[in-house]
Amino acid sequence: MGFFSQIKEKLGMEEASAEPAEDYVELDTGSDESRPKAVVRTFSLDDFEGIKPILDSLREGHTIALINIKPLKDKDLIELKRAINKLKKTTDAIQGEIAGFGEDYIVATPTFAKIYRNKPVAERPKIEEGMG
Numbered sequence: 001m002g003f004f005s006q007i008k009e010k011l012g013m014e015e016a017s018a019e020p021a022e023d024y025v026e027l028d029t030g031s032d033e034s035r036p037k038a039v040v041r042t043f044s045l046d047d048f049e050g051i052k053p054i055l056d057s058l059r060e061g062h063t064i065a066l067i068n069i070k071p072l073k074d075k076d077l078i079e080l081k082r083a084i085n086k087l088k089k090t091t092d093a094i095q096g097e098i099a100g101f102g103e104d105y106i107v108a109t110p111t112f113a114k115i116y117r118n119k120p121v122a123e124r125p126k127i128e129e130g131m132g
Contacts, residue, residue: 037062038113044068048079054108055090061110070104 041063043054050072057063067087072080087108091098095111109115 038064040064040066042066042068044071045080045083046071047075048072048083051083051086055086058090058094058096058108058110061094063110064113065106065108067106067108068104069106073104 039062041057043050043057043065045051045054045067054065054067058065069080069084072083084106087106088098090096091108096109097113097115098106098108099115099117100106107115
């Protein structure tokens with residue numbers, strides 16, 4: 001049976017047979033796999049104890065954490081350093097990455113996500129004069 005004949009049959013343009021077409025495959029769209037591959041989630045770090053939900057999310061392996069550190073930075077720099085060290089240790093343990101951006105934010109990623117870093121101006125190759 002030709003391709004167009006099969007389409008006409010399915011649309012009811014011709015008399016349909018009781019037998020389904022042999023090349024018809026039904027897909028199960030009601031899958032339990034409703035979790036996304038990656039989630040970008042924001043956090044605000046108000047105190048050192050606030051680090052726990054961030055670490056738990058990172059350990060699950062599919063969360064990219066955007067962390068506002070300003071509240072803790074304004075409150076207690078020593079606690080902020082402890083929290084950042086804890087974040088670094090956890091991202092190292094899960095083979096992820098951590099980086100600061102701006103003055104008040106940190107991003108922490110699981111192993112599958114890489115952080116793009118621009119090279120500082122001093123490390124960029126110099127363009128020869130006279131080339132144009």
